[in-house]
Amino acid sequence: MSKTVEAPASTPAETHRAALDDRRLTYQRCRSCEQAWLPAREECPKCWSSDWVWEEASGxxxxxxxxxxxxxxxxxxxxxxxxxxxxxxxxxxxxxxxxxxxxxxxxxxxxxxxxxxxxxxxxxxxxxxxxxxx
Incomplete structure (x- = not known):
């Protein structure tokens, strides 16, 4: 099960890279359609919503x-x-x-x-x- 991760105010790519620097693999999930994705981006690749959260992968x-x-x-x-x-x-x-x-x-x-x-x-x-x- 994944857990939601709080992200600092920066670009999605910078937030993702910061997590990797901490040896954590994160991805984004859309709150509107539940789509999960990598690489990091500003909007959901499925529904284009900008309402998403960071989650940490189980590995x-x-x-x-x-x-x-x-x-x-x-x-x-x-x-x-x-x-x-x-x-x-x-x-x-x-x-x-x-x-x-x-x-x-x-x-x-x-x-x-x-x-x-x-x-x-x-x-x-x-x-x-x-x-x-x-």
Whole structure:
């Protein structure tokens, strides 16, 4: 179950980043239609309402899709090759783009349960996910 989070007066992106800096993954939920979403934005992507609240994710998710990159399209990632990019669906509903950690090469993970794990990169804690045990 998620909990509502009080947000400081700033942009949604800044509020979301501040929570990540505290190693908390937050998302927004519309008070009008109950839609939950990431990334942070000013209005609901479903009904366009600006009446929403912040909630904190439980850290549980499922892998929807993923790909392994063998070419770095940004030179900052050249030292990470090969690396994966995944779409996970949080237990609370929103989907997010992230990376999966501690995977075996060639492992198929679509539909598998994952849990939130922060890793430091570019001097910031970034939300990543790892496979949950059986």
């Amino acid at each position: 549980k998710a499922e892998v929807v899709s993923w790909v392994v990159y063998h070419t770095a399209f940004d030179k900052r990632f050249a030292g990470h090759l090969p690396y994966n990019v995944a779409v996970v669906q949080l237990a609370e509903g929103p989907r997010m783009v992230t990376n999966l950690i501690d995977l075996s090469e060639g492992e198929d993970v679509i539909g598998q349960a994952v849990t939130l794990a922060f890793e430091e990169e570019f001097d910031r804690p970034l939300p990543r996910f790892k496979l949950r045990g059986p």
